Amino acid sequence: GAGVSQTPSNKVTEKGKYVELRCDPISGHTALYWYRQSLGQGPEFLIYFQGTGAADDSGLPNDRFFAVRPEGSVSTLKIQRTERGDSAVYLCASSLLGDSTDTQYFGPGTRLTVL
């Protein structure tokens, strides 16, 4: 079956611009997660959705970052006034239920480059 998909695969933008990154989870998965992976590091948690609501947004670095999941399926990560330090690979994952025993399945990521 189809896995987690993310678009675009690459995004190059200029400092100060606004970007949107899209994630399409595995069908039927209620939980959705966003992570950020910088070069040479492991993924770092950003936000977790259970259904349509953000159950945990403690990983968002500041108020320039925002994410939505209006219908409980597709999610969009939005970054305002991008900075060079935002350059990273943004990974999306989904899991069936969202409890701590659940396996998270990851998409291929979006590589964001801020010039």
Added chain:
Amino acid sequence: AQSVAQPEDQVNVAEGNPLTVKCTYSVSGNPYLFWYVQYPNRGLQFLLKYITGDNLVKGSYGFEAEFNKSQTSFHLKKPSALVSDSALYFCAVRDARSGYSTLTFGKGTMLLVSP
């Protein structure tokens, strides 16, 4: 706070030899432990997880991992390495104390298998 340490940035092994990728963790409660593999320009692929029960967990592609509570370790192993196993490996932990906790990753270990 929970954390994961992968003490080796890189592990080199010859094809056909056994391999071990080390992981130690720290959580307040009992751990749920995961191993993922990442190939170049691709997302993370799930290998195996320890939730409860048998300390030796078997996963995909012939990999296994041994949970050792006294040493707080969850080392990844394979009896006979393949060149195609060359990739970046991530260990991750969740705290089993509550119904939900974030997934915390280590920095990753690059495995290089030489022909």
